Amino acid sequence: MRAALFSLASGVALAATPALAEPVLLISIDGLRPGDVTEAEQRGLKVPNLRRFVKEGAFATGVTGVLPTVTYPSHATLLTGVSPARHGVVNNNTFDPTQINASGWYWYASDIKVPTLWSVAGTAGLKVANVHWPVSVGAKGVSWNLPQIWRSGHGDDAKLLTALASPGLVAELEAKVGKAYAPGIDEDIAGDENRGRFAVELIKTRKPDFATVYLTALDHEQHLEGPGTPKAHAVLERIDTVIGQLVAAELAARPDAVIAVVSDHGFEPIARETNFFRAFIDAELIKLDPAGKVIAWEAMPWPSGGSVAIVLARPDDQQLVAKVRNLLGSLKADPANAIAAVAEAAEIKQMGGNPGASFYINMAADAAAGGFAGKGALVNGSPKYKGTHGYFPAIEHLRSTFLIMGKGIPQGRSLGQIDMRAIAPTLAAVLKVKLPDAEVPALVLMPAQAKAAKSRR
DSSP, X not given: OOGGGGGGGGTOOOOOOTTTOOOEEXXXXXXXXXXXXXXXXXXXXXXXXXXXXXXXXXXXXXXXXXXXXSHHHHHHHHHHSSOHHHHSXXXXXXXXXXXXXXXXXXXXXXXXXXXXXXXXXXXXXXXXXEESOSSOBTOTTOSEEEOOOXXXXXXXXXXXXXXXXXXXXXXXXXXXXXXXXXXXXXXXXHHHHHHHHHHHHHHHHHOOSEEEEEEOHHHHHHHHHOTTOHHHHHHHHHHHHHHHHHHHXXXXXXXXXXXXXXXXXXXXXXXXXXXXXXXXXXXTSEEEOTTSOEEEESEEEEEOSSEEEEEESSTTOHHHHHHHHHHHHHHHHSGGGOEEEEEEHHHHHHTTOXXXXXXXXXXXXXXXXXXXXXXXXXXXXXXXOSEEOOSOTTOGGGOBOEEEEETTOOTTEEOOEEEGGGHHHHHHHHHTOOOTTOSSOOOOOSHHHHHHHHHHO
C-alpha cells in the first residue's frame, strides 16, 4: 500500500480522491467474540473465511468497547472513532420515559453529532454503499443506502424501508437478486443470508469505494441460546459462508481492496434478571396510572442489557440525587439484586458514557437488567434471554473483534488488545480521508511503523 497508509501511527492522511483511496469493505458481525475466530479449531468451529483474515491479514486479540457495550452506540463508534458521550448514540433505544415512542431505536444518522466515515468519504468524492448498518437512515455521504429500520414487523415496514432507502434501489436489487429484501426486524440467519446476497449484488454492480455491511443473526442466536452453544456455532458457520461471498465479490470488483471484519461486543451467559423499575416505583420515583402507564417520574432506569443508566428529571436537585444514591446503595448491598458496581457522573464521563445519566449500574456477569415492567418481582430467576451484553467495557468477555486484510496489510500480524475508537481512524487512513474528531490515533499495522513511531517518542 502507498506510503500514506504507513503514516497511520501519526494520524496523517492525504486528502482523498477516488484515484488515491484504497477501496474498503467494512463488515460487522454482531456479537462475534474474537476467540470464535482466533481459537476456532479449539472451539469446534468451521469458519475458513474468517480464519483467512488471521492467516492473510492482521487481527486484534480483543477490542475494548464503549459504554454501554450494545449494538447502536458501538456501531456509531466504529464509524466515528469517538465515544457515545460525543457521538450522541448512547443506547439502542432512545430515552422514552413515558413510553410514547413505540420502542423506537436510534435509527437516524442525524443523531450522530460528529463526522462519520460515510460523510467524510462522500465529501471527498468517494462512492459509498451501505447494507443494514445501524444508525443509517438518512446517512450523509452514502450513495446507495439500504438502511436499518423497522417499526412493527407488519408488511408496511417494507414500504417504510423502501421509502427511506436510496430511490429505486430496493426494487432494482430485488429484480436482480430475484427475492424480496429482508425486513429490518428479521434477525434470523436467513435474513443475514438475504442481505448478503443484496450486498454482493450492490458491490458487483456499483463497485463502491467504501461499503458497510451489517449481519445480525449471531447476536440474535446468542441472546436466545447463550454464547458458545451449538446453535450459535451453527449460525456463525453459516455467516462465515456469507463472509466468503462478500469477500469474493469485493475482490472481484476491487482487487486492491482492504476488507475489515468487526463486531460490536462480546457476550455473557445469564441466569437472572433484575427489574429496576419495580424498585423505583416502590420508592415513588416513578408513578403509574391504573393501566400501568407512567404518568410522572423523578428518576428513570434506562436499561442496556448488562448495565442501566439512571436519568434524573432534575439532575441538579441534590435531594433527589441523594435519594437515588441511597436507593442504589441499598439495592447493591443485597447480592440477590446482582449489582456489581454503581458509577456516578465523574466516572461515567471518564468512560465516555451517557452524559445525561447521573448514575450507571453495572450488573453482575450472570445477570441482566430487565426492560420496563411495572409489575412483578424485583429479581427474576428466569430471564427472557440466556445471553446478553451491555456491561461496562472493561469486562474481558465483552471484548469484540477486529480483522483486516488486503492490499498492504501484513500477514499473520497480531495487533494485541486495541481500543474500538482506533478502528475508524485506521480505515480513514486507508481511504485517505480524515476523521477530525477521532479520540485515539489510528492503529500501527506494520512492524516498521511501530519501530518508527517508537523512535519519534
